[in-house]
Amino acid sequence: MKDGLAFIAILEALEQASELTELQVLSERLRDYFKVDHLVYHWVSGAGEQYGCGTYDPVWVQRYIEKEYLRVDPVVAGCYQRFHPVDWKMLNWSTKPAQAFQAEAIAHGVGNQGFSVPIRGPSGQFALFTVSHNCDDDTWAEFIETSRRELILVGHYFNQKALEFEPDRAPEAARALSPREVDAMTFLAMGYSRAQVANTLSISEHTLRVYIESARFKLGAANTTHAVARALQHGLIIV
Amino acid sequence: MKDGLAFIAILEALEQASELTELQVLSERLRDYFKVDHLVYHWVSGAGEQYGCGTYDPVWVQRYIEKEYLRVDPVVAGCYQRFHPVDWKMLNWSTKPAQAFQAEAIAHGVGNQGFSVPIRGPSGQFALFTVSHNCDDDTWAEFIETSRRELILVGHYFNQKALEFEPDRAPEAARALSPREVDAMTFLAMGYSRAQVANTLSISEHTLRVYIESARFKLGAANTTHAVARALQHGLIIV
DNA sequence: TATTCCTTCCTCAGAACTGGCGAGGTGTTA
DNA sequence: TAACACCTCGCCAGTTCTGAGGAAGGAATA
Missing domain, CATH: 1.10.10.10 (Winged helix-like DNA-binding domain superfamily/Winged helix DNA-binding domain)
Incomplete structure (x- = not known):
């Protein structure tokens, strides 16, 4: 851990956040802390509903939603079937739609490297916590090595807050079955x-x-x- | 965090574990580190399959499996529907079968307090990481407050290792659909x-x-x- | 005590699904 | 080039599910 105290401070700010907009600010603060290009929290569930916050170009986010890239994105597909956090290099980018998607993502400023933590909840709730950056493989591997734990933890805190602020989406009050x-x-x-x-x-x-x-x-x-x-x-x- | 270095040392031992039996030893080490009565990792999936390791009385574990308490246990039912880690006090213990279950659990040495982290994976994989202790509510609340982050993190590492050692159970190689x-x-x-x-x-x-x-x-x-x-x-x- | 929920049982007609037979075209890959 | 996986279409007979009616006793709750 680079700077345990700075990280704990951010975690505590995250714990005390009381509004959705604060998550946006915190994602920028975390991006600076981790010294990466982008940091994004992306929530998915039921009938294509999505919510996200982070540092991606809004144009790209808009396009992602419009084009239903959710169903093409290898990061989503890959994390959906894995438990462990995933380095983007491990994913299958070889299909035609995936390659087109990747090219477009990079054109919109998404990094060539990425690391995503899958987060699951009840009711089929699924979220991704992602960091992305432009650098070579070795630099990235070293970054992941040192930041892995913090990324897992902060991903879960993000998710917890996102659920807290959007309670409609979380429990969905399915009456218990007999x-x-x-x-x-x-x-x-x-x-x-x-x-x-x-x-x-x-x-x-x-x-x-x-x-x-x-x-x-x-x-x-x-x-x-x-x-x-x-x-x-x-x-x-x-x- | 009480003693960051000791904790990191355990995490690293966990990362380097190469056999299932080591998890048993590490769960005892973690129990001592957290100073609780019990610490258990409990894995559940497909058709009632279960696997666990930890410090519970083997007699209790055996009985739990035989009696299919999985389908009665309010901790399992509660965590299955929640994202957040759960303090056992928050669960619904009021039904008749749940009360009988609780009485029996305490008779077998399970603490009156408990905290369980739900962990989910692909393929409907579900696991619980639990600490249990005998103490009053205030002491317990304070313990949870200070140890929450570490418990979440170590629960995930446990799960990661458990999956690694039992690859049959994890991916189940479902051929991709067109x-x-x-x-x-x-x-x-x-x-x-x-x-x-x-x-x-x-x-x-x-x-x-x-x-x-x-x-x-x-x-x-x-x-x-x-x-x-x-x-x-x-x-x-x-x- | 009244109400609500859970459990259990019934019938019949029409809608929906399943299993078996078949066919042809495209694209990738060994 | 041949093999393979994918996408598309058809018919028939049989099985299974669904919708729309019921009825009755027991437990829990307000």
Whole structure:
């Protein structure tokens, strides 16, 4: 750690932040602390909703949203499937859309190097905390080596604050399912047919249907598949 | 932070650990460092699979697994739905099964206080990093206040190592879906019927069926609902 | 005590999904 | 060039799910 005290000071400022706009300021302060070109927090969830703050060029951010680059961006795709923080070099940039995306990103000032920390929450909540910079591989590797811990920690604090300020997005108050409804959803998520679930739970298929329907209703789902998807996303079932 | 250097030393030992058994030793070392009664890492995923290491009484661990307390434990249920680390006091212990569970846990030496960090990964991976202790509320609150950052960080390092040592459990090498298959799964997870999805993608319903079937095959799923559930769990679609 | 929620059971018709058969075109890669 | 994966389309028969009606007892809560 370069300067433990300066870092702790920023963390404490982050803890005490009480408005979303402060995150913007803090991201600039952190960028200067880490001495990188860009530092970005990017939050993703449900039906393409996004929120972000950081030091990227607003033009680029706008374009990213408009073009739904979310579904092309190898950083998002890669982090979505990894637990560990990811150096951008480890990602798969070889597909055609990914290369076009990369070229455009760099043209908008995004660095050639990057490091992203994936952060996950309940309800399928997913966020990325990213630092990006222009430098050679060795310099970058050394930076990551020394800053890894701080980046992980600060990423989580960012996420915590972002959720705090936007409570609508976080809990989404999915009414809890009854035990039988949980059973039903669980086995359906495991691939059982209705008949199999009914058999497993030793109840009639008609009874099972009642549970599925009430779960569907509680989850605001259009069909069984949708209900199972939402139950999974809300962490209501553990498969 | 009480003793930054001692903590860093443990983190580095954790980084260099090369065997699962070392995690057991390190959890004891960390317990002593934090001066708590218990410190546990508990990993959960797919079809009730579990793995843990830490300082709980093995008898209790055995019983926990046998009785499937995973599905009763308010700590698991609570953390599964939260992003933030959780003080056990914040959880809902009022249901009958939860109270029975709590009584039994305390009888087996688990502390009256507890703090658990939820950790999530791709593929629906979920883990808990917990410290537990016997003391009054004020003492505990003070401990959490001072140790929160370290607990978050060390929990993530633990998880990283646990994944590293058990690679079978982590990636599960779900073959990637083709773009059209991703589209199909995505809209199905959003509750669209087959007809609606076909319409949205401007393809015939039969073509859509081909995608669903091939996605089903790749995901090893028994039916559409199962396929969507797996696609979600593997982070192959972003809904 | 009244109300609400959970659990369990029923039927029937129409809608939706699944499995099996087939076909042809494009693009990448060994 | 051949193999492979991807995208697109069709039909038929059978299975499964959904919607719209019910009914009744027990537990918890206000």
